[in-house]
Amino acid sequence: DARRTAEGAAASPRLDGRPCIVCSDAFFRYARDRAWVLRGADLRVRAGAIHVLVGGNGSGKSTMLRLVAGVLEPERGKVENGLRRRQALLPQDPKALFVCDSVLDELREWQKACGFDDAAVDAAAERFGLADALGRHPFDLSGGQQQGLAFAKLLLTGPDLLLLDEPTKGLDAPSKVVLARELERLRDRGATIVVATHDLSFASVLADELSMLFDGEVVSTEPTEAFFSRNLFYRYREDGFLRAWAASSSDGGCI
Secondary structure, eight states, X not given: OHHHHHHHHHOOGGGGSOEEEEEEEEEEOSSTTSOOSEEEEXXXXXXXXXXXXXXXXXXXXXXXXXXXXXXXXXXXXXXXXXXXXXXXXXXXXXXGGOOSSSHHHHHHTTHHHHTOOHHHHHHHHHHTTOXXXXXSOGGGSOHHHHHHHHHHHHHTTOOSEEEEESTTTTOOHHHHHHHHHHXXXXXXXXXXXXXXXXXXXXXHHHOSEEEEEETTEEEEEEEHHHHHHHOSXXXXXXXXXXXXXXXXXHTTSOO
């Protein structure tokens, strides 16, 4: 069934990789008169793995991603990111990445700087269901299409590190499968991926390792299968995505 498929896929040989991201005793708050968002947080991300951050609203997941990216600096502690020069960050609001008047122009924005060709643009548009929307303004797309456009735009840069904040927001089950397959492809190519998400079913099939944040601290980090088998609070249920994932796996990756 879909649940057993997910658990089998969660086992990973990548957990003996060297750490490429190390956060040590990181403290951060957005103003001196406000509460700490991160309080002595420690995190190690292994190169070539998909590492997922879970936790409730306000636990510090998005802030941790921004510290890793270098968008924010810790007030105390240290954040080391060996892949920062070739990274891409997907924010929670994909519209933050849009500066052009059409979908096509968005996909081409970094073409000269990153050296990808028109064929790569066309392939990305096709893969994420944007081929019929190339002339539309990005703000006129649906939420799921905006998410797909933002992700496609980042992938075209060929990053070695992807930092994704709630990447499945607004996506239906088939679109989540497309995203999951892309993340698998990138990981198999050697990329490192860090995902902050509330989507536990998505995490259950993609993650090599999960870290749980609570009250600004990383309270546990475990391989995916162990995390879900021992956790009484963070559990996933079979849903449309898991069924679509199982179907795509049995069909050789097609849905």
